[in-house]
Amino acid sequence: MIVTKKKPIEELMAMLGDAKKIAIIGCGSCATACATGGEKEVAELKKYLESQGRTVVATAMSDYCCMNLTTKGKVKGFDAAGAEAVVCMACGDGTQVVAANVKAPTYPANNTMFLGEAVKFGLFEEACHLCGNCVLGETGGICPITRCAKSLVNGPCGGSKNGKCEVNPENDCAWIAIYKRLEQQGRLDNLSKTRADKGYEDVAYPRTINIRG
Amino acid sequence: MSLLEKALESGKFGVTAEMAPPKGYDFTKQLEDAQLLSGKVHGVNVTDMQSASLKASSLGLCIKLKQAGVEPILQVTGRDRSRMAIMADMLSAAAFGIDTMLALTGDHPVVGDCKQSKPVYDLDSVGILNMLSTMEVTDRDCGGNELDGSAPRFYKGAAVTPVYEPIQLQINKLRQKVDAGAKYIQTQGVFDMESLKRFLDLVDKANIKCHIMAGIIPLKAAGMAKYMNANVPGIAVPQDMIDRLEAAAAEGKEKGVKGLPMQLGIEMAAEFIAKIHDEKICDGVHIMAIGAEKNVPTILEKAGITIE
Ligand code: SF4
Numbered sequence: 001m002i003v004t005k006k007k008p009i010e011e012l013m014a015m016l017g018d019a020k021k022i023a024i025i026g027c028g029s030c031a032t033a034c035a036t037g038g039e040k041e042v043a044e045l046k047k048y049l050e051s052q053g054r055t056v057v058a059t060a061m062s063d064y065c066c067m068n069l070t071t072k073g074k075v076k077g078f079d080a081a082g083a084e085a086v087v088c089m090a091c092g093d094g095t096q097v098v099a100a101n102v103k104a105p106t107y108p109a110n111n112t113m114f115l116g117e118a119v120k121f122g123l124f125e126e127a128c129h130l131c132g133n134c135v136l137g138e139t140g141g142i143c144p145i146t147r148c149a150k151s152l153v154n155g156p157c158g159g160s161k162n163g164k165c166e167v168n169p170e171n172d173c174a175w176i177a178i179y180k181r182l183e184q185q186g187r188l189d190n191l192s193k194t195r196a197d198k199g200y201e202d203v204a205y206p207r208t209i210n211i212r213g
Numbered sequence: 214m215s216l217l218e219k220a221l222e223s224g225k226f227g228v229t230a231e232m233a234p235p236k237g238y239d240f241t242k243q244l245e246d247a248q249l250l251s252g253k254v255h256g257v258n259v260t261d262m263q264s265a266s267l268k269a270s271s272l273g274l275c276i277k278l279k280q281a282g283v284e285p286i287l288q289v290t291g292r293d294r295s296r297m298a299i300m301a302d303m304l305s306a307a308a309f310g311i312d313t314m315l316a317l318t319g320d321h322p323v324v325g326d327c328k329q330s331k332p333v334y335d336l337d338s339v340g341i342l343n344m345l346s347t348m349e350v351t352d353r354d355c356g357g358n359e360l361d362g363s364a365p366r367f368y369k370g371a372a373v374t375p376v377y378e379p380i381q382l383q384i385n386k387l388r389q390k391v392d393a394g395a396k397y398i399q400t401q402g403v404f405d406m407e408s409l410k411r412f413l414d415l416v417d418k419a420n421i422k423c424h425i426m427a428g429i430i431p432l433k434a435a436g437m438a439k440y441m442n443a444n445v446p447g448i449a450v451p452q453d454m455i456d457r458l459e460a461a462a463a464e465g466k467e468k469g470v471k472g473l474p475m476q477l478g479i480e481m482a483a484e485f486i487a488k489i490h491d492e493k494i495c496d497g498v499h500i501m502a503i504g505a506e507k508n509v510p511t512i513l514e515k516a517g518i519t520i521e
């Protein structure tokens with residue numbers, strides 16, 4: 001999922017400037033799981049804005065803010081309700097969808113951090129850099145592009161100490177983790193192959209995929 | 214053909230010394246030290262912002278060395294430059310007659326002194342070697358386009374950390390480096406002959422064919438050894454060496470003489486090198502004096518090593 005973190009409230013207030021009438025939209029998926037844009041957080045923000053003398057003219061929840069079809073209808077009434085500003089409590093993608101569907105300026109309540117895994121409640125770990133050419137099949141299901149701080153594809157640097165990464169000793173060295181996983185699976189021979197250089201053509205952005213033919 | 218290539222490929226004991234460019238643009242000290250090294254080593258290996266600490270570029274000092282008649286070895290990391298930038302630098306290097314290089318992945322900017330810098334890592338060490346080898350064979354650039362004229366050829370090297378757990382990971386990567394064109398391999402600083410031999414054994418068993426140059430770091434003080442043990446990955450200075458350095462410091466204090474630990478460090482490095490050479494343990498040594506390059510000739514002299 002897309003992991004988000006709340007922006008400091010002062011930053012949001014500075015973006016809102018002196019807008020009096022505000023609409024808020026939350027997101028029922030990732031942002032709910034991250035406790036950055038679920039129903040609870042929308043209600044809290046509403047209360048806070050009201051305590052600061054603003055009027056919240058509308059609130060809404062979209063099951064997936066990032067889906068145009070789902071979100072369009074949810075924000076439809078915002079302009080008519082007189083919103084001078086819209087706050088989107090989803091990820092950067094959701095916020096862009098909302099911004100494209102309302103006339104009033106839309107502001108992000110969150111910083112969008114990474115695509116990752118909810119390890120347990122409240123703990124998220126970055127897991128995939130969307131590299132466009134997945135190598136997990138060769139690396140025991142552990143992503144070297146993301147879990148290795150240098151995105152090394154051919155094995156480790158010399159920098160790990162006690163199994164930890166030289167860049168951040170709180171993190172396990174991805175390549176040692178890959179080694180252990182492959183060892184368990186009896187697939188260590190995977191490591192002796194040099195992986196073909198996949199280059200970066202596939203990640204030239206912005207990317208579009210159309211499966212409609 | 215560089216002196217290093219000639220030496221290693223003809224079965225002679227290879228000797229290189231490492232040198233860092235300044236954090237500035239006055240290369241006087243480096244050039245003076247290089248003159249002292251001239252005729253004593255097969256090449257001066259110039260670091261590419263080691264420890265991700267900002268310095269003048271490796272290419273710049275290599276050009277200066279070349280012009281001063283000292284053979285440079287160009288270190289190239291993937292940290293700051295994309296494949297295009299690396300290839301462009303290599304073509305320029307070749308134009309200045311630089312023909313020996315060392316490919317490294319490079320320390321991450323966050324462990325260095327300019328943490329805001331964007332890490333690039335378009336290619337890792339294996340990728341850099343592969344790119345250059347492909348260029349040499351095809352006379353084409355990194356995008357597959359024809360070069361004007363033929364491609365320059367480099368004598369290519371890489372590094373390895375011999376004290377590593379699980380070591381098989383380093384052996385695997387070493388194989389990839391050699392398959393990608395590395396002919397010589399510098400090790401991280403080693404202090405203990407047994408771990409060096411254990412590593413060389415594994416390389417032999419894995420049937421990897423390359424010239425291995427043992428990394429030698431002359432110790433300057435017990436504190437330096439302890440610091441490296443705690444902070445530098447792959448470095449393990451044995452306790453008895455630290456004890457000897459401490460004893461030397463105490464002796465110096467008592468007698469009021471300075472520099473005893475540094476002298477002992479020189480002796481210990483010389484002994485280690487002599488043993489590697491005399492017992493033919495590996496194909497050469499790479500001395501990383503970390504700023505004390507002027508000591509390298511003394512170390513070699515004490516070790517009884519001369520290059521012809
Ligand atoms: S290799 Fe890693 S970054 Fe690429 S798609 Fe797979 S998980 Fe994502």
Ligand code: SF4
Nearest residue numbers: 148156157165173174
């Ligand atoms: S220590 Fe491991 S995870 Fe960290 S950069 Fe090196 S190889 Fe990657």
